[in-house]
Amino acid sequence: MLRAMPGHDLRTAFVTGASMGIGAALAHALARAGIHVVIAARREQELRAVAEAIEQAGGRATPVVVDVSNPVAITAAVQRCDAELGGLDLVVANAGVARQRHSAKLQWDDCADMLGVNVVGATATLVAAIPGMIERGRGQLVGVSSIAAYRGLPKLAVYSASKAYLSSLLDALRVDLEPKGLCVTEVRPGYVRTAMNEGAGKLPFELQADEAAQAILDAIVARKALHAFPLPIAAAMRSMSALPRSLWQPLARRFV
Secondary structure, eight states: OOOOOOSOOOOEEEEESTTSHHHHHHHHHHHHTTOEEEEEESOHHHHHHHHHHHHHTTOOEEEEEOOTTOHHHHHHHHHHHHHHTTOOSEEEEOOOOOOOOOGGGOOHHHHHHHIIIIIIIHHHHHHHHHHHHHHHTOEEEEEEOOGGGGSOOTTOHHHHHHHHHHHHHHHHHHHHHGGGTEEEEEEEEOOEESGGGTTOOOOTTOEEHHHHHHHHHHHHHHTOSEEEESHHHHHHHHHHHTSOHHHHHHHHHTTO
């Protein structure tokens, strides 16, 4: 059960990848806190079902059907909603794609979706919101990265790289934009049971979507720069990121 969200001044939010999983759970939580949430995704039927459920619960949700990997389309969607809602206070680049494949078997088709959504889509979503937020002197940008950003993981080369990119992007945005009055928050979830890993066995310290959404919500309210969770796996990955390659590579190959 998600907890309440006290002590915030957010009126509006834009969340990508909100038709299911973490994005849908986060949209519900934001709406329960009285925030008008724009939910964006390319799966129209699922997206409208989430919007309808939010409205039936007394919240406000605006569904926007858009392919996040299309930078022109997602830029236009963010900027249109920014204008129509009198400014977006919170923009969450949550949409993500993960595909596990041994690097010896990688093909470009395995990479294209991940780069299109995790890199191009996330960048376009966040950058589109910056001009309006700077003009108002306030706003919060949130990027949903991953514990995979700490180190290149076996069979997840492209996914790890895409999340490391997002983490570096958020770091740089924070340096540039905090003096302008903006807050930049990065969240790095561990394993979350969603459609993305459907069919996988029990995952280490795995969370349900509602639990991950709560952790993200807490980080948003606290205006954290970085929140990696759950603690055991986040701590382990931080430690592994400090290992020299001579130790890391033999250890990682044990999981291939």
